[in-house]
Amino acid sequence: MAITVEGRTRRAEITLLYVSLAVMAIIWVLPFVSVVLSSLRSQGDLISRGVFAWPNAIRWDNFVRAWETGDFSIYFRNSLLLILIKVPLGVFLAALAAYPLAKMTFRFSVAIFVFFLLGLAVPVQVTLQPLLVMMKQLGLANSVFALIPPYIAFGLPFQIFVLRGFFRLIPSELLEAARIDGASEFGVFWRIMLPLSLPALATVFILDTLATWNEFLIALVLVSAQESRTVPIGLLQFQGEFSSQYTLLMAGIVISILPVLTIFILLQRYFISGLTSGAIKG
């Protein structure tokens, strides 16, 4: 008797939970649905029948037109170029620094680590003006390459923290064995440490790719030439020019968020481990 009552309350509770989660999920998906449905129809169809009617005809050419008139090929090229250069270079520098911070005893090791960690609390704004002056002096202002050094510098604190945390879990005996076999310190790092840390490196790599793709403010200040814009800056520019051509604008939004959404859905595991190891475990 008691058991059936309990069973029934439990089932009611689970149903309630599912319903609330479903309602919240619908709210969370609605903005995506609204953008995608608008990007698939003609402007006339949108104006006469509204966002939520099924499109009269699917207009894939919105994407083609947005891509071409919005110069997205330029923005994609720049963002990809940044990711291809900045991410491997930045992660490599972070791994180099994280290795002794995790596995060696030396003077100032704590001070150096804290010095890097403080970067987590530095707002981008407080570096922008001098960075702009610097890049002008280097003749890099307006070039997409101006973004690489500050992006690396701002990525280092988090990456060093995560990689140091992971490196510490690698048994020192493995490194010691390689040293006894005559490996140099760099050899130990390159041939033992890095291969054993592939999961952590993959995590840092993916999170950094995402951060690089999404970065807005530094790119807004340091890069103004059309041919050097990254995807978020290009998208904003596109919005400025086509603000009343809603369907085209929505197609542009879809184009610029599709890569990150795809990466996220395919590689969720790495995102989650990165977030939690970055913020909690250490």
Place this chain on the structure above:
Amino acid sequence: MKSTARVNAVRQRTSDWYIPYLFIAPAFVCYTVFLVYPMASSLYISFFRWDGLSPEMVFVGLDNYVTIFVRDEVARLALWNNVVWTIASLVVPTGIGLAFALALNRGLRGTTLFRTVFYAPAVLPLAAVGLIWSWMYNAHFGVINIVLEGIGLARFAGNWLSGHDTALAAVFVTYVWSHVGFPMMLYLAGLQAISRDLYEAALIDGASPWQSFRHVTLPGLSETTFIVLSLAVIQALKVFDIIYTMTYGGPGRSTQVLGTWMYFQAFQYYNAGYGSAIAWVIAVIILVIATPYITRMARS
């Protein structure tokens, strides 16, 4: 473990003491030249009146800082908006994130799908998030007004982003949408770290679900909560992208925060010195608030 450390220590003390510094040097140089030096340089600039371009810089001492707190009404409004925004972000996205985490920690089917849905906005460029929600708030075609009309609340429908009283709240709703996933993930990890045994022990002692939540779950999440709240404050004070893309600080100046006001001063009105002073105010507030968090990270 200890003996290895000692062996290492001896090795380094003898001949190759410089090896760790060699490994650290490239990152150290990059970090110092492109983050720490600009930061210091910005402090220097903040004591001058300067347009950011001409060679002429006029030393004004602390005058720019006085302006922020005494003369510039917009700066004071921006600071106030930051305070309101920060307090709201301590409560709303973190609270919803905790609720989602608790709901998804029950091992129900479909958990992964829900988690993906709630976290997905967090991976988008905030500039795109801003544009997506500008569309949501569109007066004629926006989902918000369509839904309000659909549920019989048409009289509340309006142009949210162009109302002085509604714009900041409307942008904040967008912020919540994109910032719930992160605390949710951290809380899920925190919940999974609480031992099952504790709940069984509580059950045997006759604890009600509320009591076991109060005495097992909440204490078990205290470390996570500390981290979630620290990061919420840091992120809230840095807010820029969505305000810039959704309202451009308007209507009027009603949605300016220090982050956007700094940008407008330094790069639109060419008050580089004043902009740098605002940037330093943001930096000092964040550094003070983040210090306990960073100390704890350094110890781990």
